[in-house]
Amino acid sequence: MGNLRERVSYLKGLAEGLALEAESREGKLLSQVITVLGEVAGELERVQQAQQDLEEYVSAIDESVGELEEDYYGSEPEEAEEDDEAEEEGEEGYIEVECPKCHEKVYFEEDMLDDNVVTEITCPQCGEVVFSTDSETDEAEEGPAPVGATED
Incomplete structure (x- = not known):
């Protein structure tokens, strides 16, 4: 996402280099569009960081639950135990x-x-x-x- 921020900065510099008049309607519009793009890029970076943090958190929870299942059920998966019980009942x-x-x-x-x-x-x-x-x-x-x- 750093690439998006760089591109917005480039557009900002390009607009300044072209010496767009801030008083003209087009200049005001381009200035505001570039400002909004910068804010969107910043917000997108925050959302991506939050997503990455959540993925790490869910992964840690998944590992913890896996360890708890292994401690509780033993090394044999739950489905295999149910199959064994069903076979025994059937017999x-x-x-x-x-x-x-x-x-x-x-x-x-x-x-x-x-x-x-x-x-x-x-x-x-x-x-x-x-x-x-x-x-x-x-x-x-x-x-x-x-x-x-x-x-x-």
């Missing part, structure tokens, strides 16, 4: 069923099968029944069978 006590209508995967707990209560599991996406423990159906005679079931 323990959950049944996965694919909806025959929209092919959305629906999960429910195995404990729901232990009850002697008629249970219907519906797809949260389309509302289609994906699993039923209704003993009156033909499938129930062979035991409860999920529609499109795939166990992990």
Whole structure:
């Protein structure tokens, strides 16, 4: 931005060197335009300095937050921990069923099968029944069978 200030100074010197009459309308206009350009260049330098200071401050905050995350969560990233937990949950006590209508995967707990209560599991996406423990159906005679079931 120093280049902009230099260019404004050059224009100021050029106007003085041309001996523009300060009394003429054109001379007054050029003088005021050059003055405003100088003020704009100065303000722009202040804004750029403030921007640079803010960037340094945000960078320092980012580093501090990174250190705090590492101290709190350990060296393993949070996403990896969540993935591990989801895999563990998927392996323990959950049944996965694919909806025959929209092919959305629906999960429910195995404990729901232990009850002697008629249970219907519906797809949260389309509302289609994906699993039923209704003993009156033909499938129930062979035991409860999920529609499109795939166990992990």
